[in-house]
Amino acid sequence: MKTSRIALFASALMCSAAFSAQAAELEVIHWWTSGGEQAAVSLLAKEFDANGQDQWRDSAIAGGEQARAVVMQRILGGDAPQAAQFNNSRQFEELAEAGLLLDLSDLAKKEKWRDVVRPKSILDPCEIDGKIYCVPVNIHSDQWLWTNKAIYKEVGLKEPQSWQDVIDQAGKIRDAGYIPLAVGGQGWQEDLTFDDVFMGVGGKELWNKVYVDRDEDAAKSPEVAKVFETYAKLRDLTDEGSAGRNWNDTTSLVINGKAAAQAMGDWARGEFVLAGKTAEVDYGCVPGPSEHPILTTGGDIFIFPKQDDADKEAAQLRLASMLLSPDVQVKFNTAKGSSPVRGDVNMASADPCMQKGLALLNDDANIALPKNAILSSDTDGRIQDLVSQFWNTPSMTVADVQDQFVHILQDGS
Numbered sequence: 001m002k003t004s005r006i007a008l009f010a011s012a013l014m015c016s017a018a019f020s021a022q023a024a025e026l027e028v029i030h031w032w033t034s035g036g037e038q039a040a041v042s043l044l045a046k047e048f049d050a051n052g053q054d055q056w057r058d059s060a061i062a063g064g065e066q067a068r069a070v071v072m073q074r075i076l077g078g079d080a081p082q083a084a085q086f087n088n089s090r091q092f093e094e095l096a097e098a099g100l101l102l103d104l105s106d107l108a109k110k111e112k113w114r115d116v117v118r119p120k121s122i123l124d125p126c127e128i129d130g131k132i133y134c135v136p137v138n139i140h141s142d143q144w145l146w147t148n149k150a151i152y153k154e155v156g157l158k159e160p161q162s163w164q165d166v167i168d169q170a171g172k173i174r175d176a177g178y179i180p181l182a183v184g185g186q187g188w189q190e191d192l193t194f195d196d197v198f199m200g201v202g203g204k205e206l207w208n209k210v211y212v213d214r215d216e217d218a219a220k221s222p223e224v225a226k227v228f229e230t231y232a233k234l235r236d237l238t239d240e241g242s243a244g245r246n247w248n249d250t251t252s253l254v255i256n257g258k259a260a261a262q263a264m265g266d267w268a269r270g271e272f273v274l275a276g277k278t279a280e281v282d283y284g285c286v287p288g289p290s291e292h293p294i295l296t297t298g299g300d301i302f303i304f305p306k307q308d309d310a311d312k313e314a315a316q317l318r319l320a321s322m323l324l325s326p327d328v329q330v331k332f333n334t335a336k337g338s339s340p341v342r343g344d345v346n347m348a349s350a351d352p353c354m355q356k357g358l359a360l361l362n363d364d365a366n367i368a369l370p371k372n373a374i375l376s377s378d379t380d381g382r383i384q385d386l387v388s389q390f391w392n393t394p395s396m397t398v399a400d401v402q403d404q405f406v407h408i409l410q411d412g413s
Helices: 003-014 035-049 064-076 093-097 105-110 149-155 163-175 187-212 222-237 247-255 266-274 310-323 326-336 352-361 377-391 398-411
Strands: 025-030 055-060 083-087 134-136 144-148 261-263 283-287 300-303
Touching: 025 035, 025 064, 025 310, 035 055, 035 266, 035 310, 035 326, 064 083, 105 310, 144 149, 144 247, 144 266, 149 163, 149 283, 163 187, 163 222, 187 222, 187 261, 187 377, 222 377, 222 398, 247 261, 247 266, 266 283, 266 326, 266 352, 283 352, 300 310, 377 398
Parallel strands: 025 055, 025 083
Antiparallel strands: 083 300, 134 300, 144 261, 144 283
16 A cells, blocks of 8 residues: 555545544554453553543454554544554554654653663664654564474474474474474465574574665575575475464464474463463473574554544553553563563563563574564565465475565565
């Protein structure tokens, strides 16, 4: 969607009919619908309602792409929600450029967001033309392999520490009657697994050359070819029920002892917690998997579409402030499985898996920007489609997919 198109609708929003007198009720659209996610988001709603003057009206829509599409349609149609979840990325920049989002700069300055949010790159996507338009609420990293400890013990294997380990161990795990690697057959999950393989096999330097620098030689290199080759080998490690399966249903296969492992972001931890499982006892969490793991600093943010009601706007600012309050940061991220964006909160009570992530995030050398924070939504989407096509088309050669990959990167923004 082009900025010019969005701009055509900006005046329509400003001229829409006044909202009802119940100015303190805020509709919040999000896609947190799994059991673990619902437990976490309910904490946010409870905290917001507890201020005594506001009310969180929950609008959950399954699937990030679907939820974002609804938000865009609602904003452009003059029926904007008061708050909406997006990823910490470039997904909402056109809305900000068109003047459709609430400017949070004064609040950010008053509460010193730049001083407390870490790493500093987390707040960067929120800043467009010198103004702050979103609130980051967590740090999510994709590069995790979640394992069933009992399965690895039964088959006499150590948890994999590299993607080659995952491949080498698959035969023994399958012979024992288990799925070596559970993958949910949806485009975004296939793309997430590809990104994990890219970082685990290619490393941070190659990632930055390809995505940040748009180095054509790097994208054409044998190192990137090896990433695609490794990724292709994972096709045979999953099960026939993969197609269309939700990520949390895939996590359940690991929880319930049907699959040995799943590559998924750290939000999967919330599903294990909800199931009553104990970190590093019942389930394992291997960063990478890589000898030198790198974590991308993605996550979730909230935007606040402009309203024509001053009371609603005041409530939006109260919600934005609450989302970054120290107490809420600890409670929410402990439940969600993510890391807090505030660097000044006490996470001593975090479980071993969270502690692993926090330790890695404390060193900038272990951190990289996620792909969707670097590339435009269009370019990121085209790469996801290509990766999904490659995953689901075994006859597609590495040379063919790499050529198309290079073309998309050079053609996109």
